Amino acid sequence: MLKIRGLLEEVYQPATANRMLSALRGVLKECWQAQLMTIEDYQAATNIPAIRGQSEARGRHLSARELRSLFEACSPSSDGGFGQDSHARRRRDAAFLALAYSCGLRRSEAVAIDLADLDLVRGELRVRRGKGRKPRQLSLPPSALPAVQDWLQIRGPQPGPLFCPVLKSGRLQREA
Incomplete structure (x- = not known):
């Protein structure tokens, strides 16, 4: 399982690789429940850490x-x-x-x-x-x-959103 994790980590983004690992854990759980493997083998195969990754910040500071x-x-x-x-x-x-x-x-x-x-x-x-x-x-x-x-x-003082749309005519659209 660690070898599979390593291959997934090399090829895929962390979120995608973790989804694949989760699917594999689900298959292994079904195998254990169908008594195709022992509880020890199941636990050993599924006891692997998730792949961690860092994403870039989405925004940036304005100068x-x-x-x-x-x-x-x-x-x-x-x-x-x-x-x-x-x-x-x-x-x-x-x-x-x-x-x-x-x-x-x-x-x-x-x-x-x-x-x-x-x-x-x-x-x-x-x-x-x-x-x-x-x-x-x-x-x-x-x-x-x-x-x-x-x-x-x-x-004006009407209740509602502070920032309402302004139409091309310059009039304010107060209702959706």
């Missing part, structure tokens, strides 16, 4: 220059216009980036924020669905407040 470029893309162009993107979309995106970056939010956490989760008076943000489905309370950094307040002027 200061990349981050600055993202924020600049959300601001009015130098001629005072907003190009083809709507004013509302740029403000929404700027608020999204400001909150996500300054609070260290995951993308899934940022899109799940409701208006009720944001307390500008106390300077707090409640993340209801964080990693591991654990809620947490965060302080809003002062650097994020201007972008969030600009977006709230456009979004």
